[in-house]
Amino acid sequence: MPDRVRAAYRRRAPGEPRALGYLYIAPALVVFVAMVIVPLGQSVWYSLFSWDGLSVATWVGADNYTALFSDPTLRGPFLHALVLLIFYSLLPITLGLLLAAAMSRVRVRGLTFFRTVLFLPQVLAMVVVAVTWRWIYAPSGLLDEGLRAVGLGGLARSWLGSFSLALPAVGVAGTWVGFGLCMVLFLAGVQTIPRERYEAARLDGAGPWQEFRAVTLPALRPQIAVAATLTIVAGLRNFDLIYLTTAGGPGNSTAVPAYEVYHRAFEIGQVGSAAAVGIGLTVLIFALTVVVSRLVEGGR
């Protein structure tokens, strides 16, 4: 390489600081700051006021935040969201692990087909999922007909209209959306575990359960963390499904923070309180994401 070229090359070496970078980032940064960072700050600002969206706002300080803990109509939605995480996150992960455990002993043919179908609910618009599950829970819908077919017709009821059952009913729809994602993640993970580990475990006389605990589960740790993060974030953000199946009802029995933000800001004119719920939800999502990643790192 001639010295002249080498000098030119060194002057523009890849690691060298270059102000040019700002130019490449600028367009994305402008849109991102204007549409995400600024509104996030405004939300915090709104949350410090009592405002009906029309008249003059009054400063209330942290009152909207203390109400998140003291007001039952605000505490309720956060508790419902945590209950729903059992259905949105814990159940899909458990089902996924079940499948992974079954599959760890066998090489499966047609994996692409199974993966494609199991993941399919993930790509459907929530509006479509909501229509589907409203029908399943409708009088004479799939669930009631199924119960009658096996002689349990007495259990048929208005599922989404029940104070005690509407929340789990919506939760099961969320499980349906999420289980394929977890399965696909764990299937991919389990296929990469070296066969020798299973053979070694079997030589040591391990049964399916010990094999799962000693080999499959530890190896799937990273995948479990990813699945937990994805399903928790998606579950807490989920507005569409609640709004379109129960609209928080009956009563407030299925209200969640994501729904409460919309309901308060755009339906009953409590904008400040709605903003506080939105910020509270953001904090909850961040906190749970950190907890999940700590749990995984802590185990390593």
Add this chain to the structure above:
Amino acid sequence: MISSRLDRTLTYAVLVLFVVIALVPILQIVSTAFSSNEHAQPGLLLPDGLHWHNFVDAWQRGHFGSYLRSSVIVTVVVVVAAALLSTMAAYAFGTMRFPGVSVLFYLFLLGLTVPEEALVIPLYYDFRGLGLTDTYWALILPQTAQSVAFGTYWMRTYFSRSSREITEAARIDGAGTWSILWRVLVPSGRPAITTLVVITFMWTWNEFLLALVMVSSNDRRTVPLGLAFFQGQHSSDVALLAAGAVLVALPVVLVYLVFQRRFIEGMLSGAVKE
């Protein structure tokens, strides 16, 4: 080996069971969409023929033709804008070093976790102040920003892994950063860009809350909002509702079937933390 044959049978039985669980709710919509309205009802039943006119009815009477037009406009603009902006930003983050580079990158990462619910209220009042609610801008700009957060994160991984040798060879040949990006890195990064495009497409196409808040007139409604509206208006018109649901889902499902691996790869990447 008896136990291995038992394992095999059991595994396939479990797999098939879950396949059935995944498909039955979808099949009930598809079969209803082809039924006559007298025959159609919630539940799983064979359609009484192939009543394609349900789709024509949904298209015309249900305004799905107009909803689809709005969705296509919004989605195309968001996908193209987000791909361009995030490719450029990720190129800088992945290959250049300058003061503040990591702070700025973490700012974008923040956008991956902030829920839309924390943004939608100020966005509504900001756009209303500008007289832009009920326009496509109110749907395009916020969604572009949210996709840029993911896109920058996603593409940065590709750029920081891209081969130094090729870039340096191009640089010695006298290529500037701009032509290295578009002539060298973008063509060879087609798989990563495809993932970005299909994921952004799906998110934008399926978006509901923003459209619900921003849009009030019928001819600005996107398909998910249109379907929700239709469900509220004609909940007894089961066959038409099902046909509408198929029209909402079909574009994404078709793209998903073609780019299945890219979809899954992209959607599973959202949780990766640096």
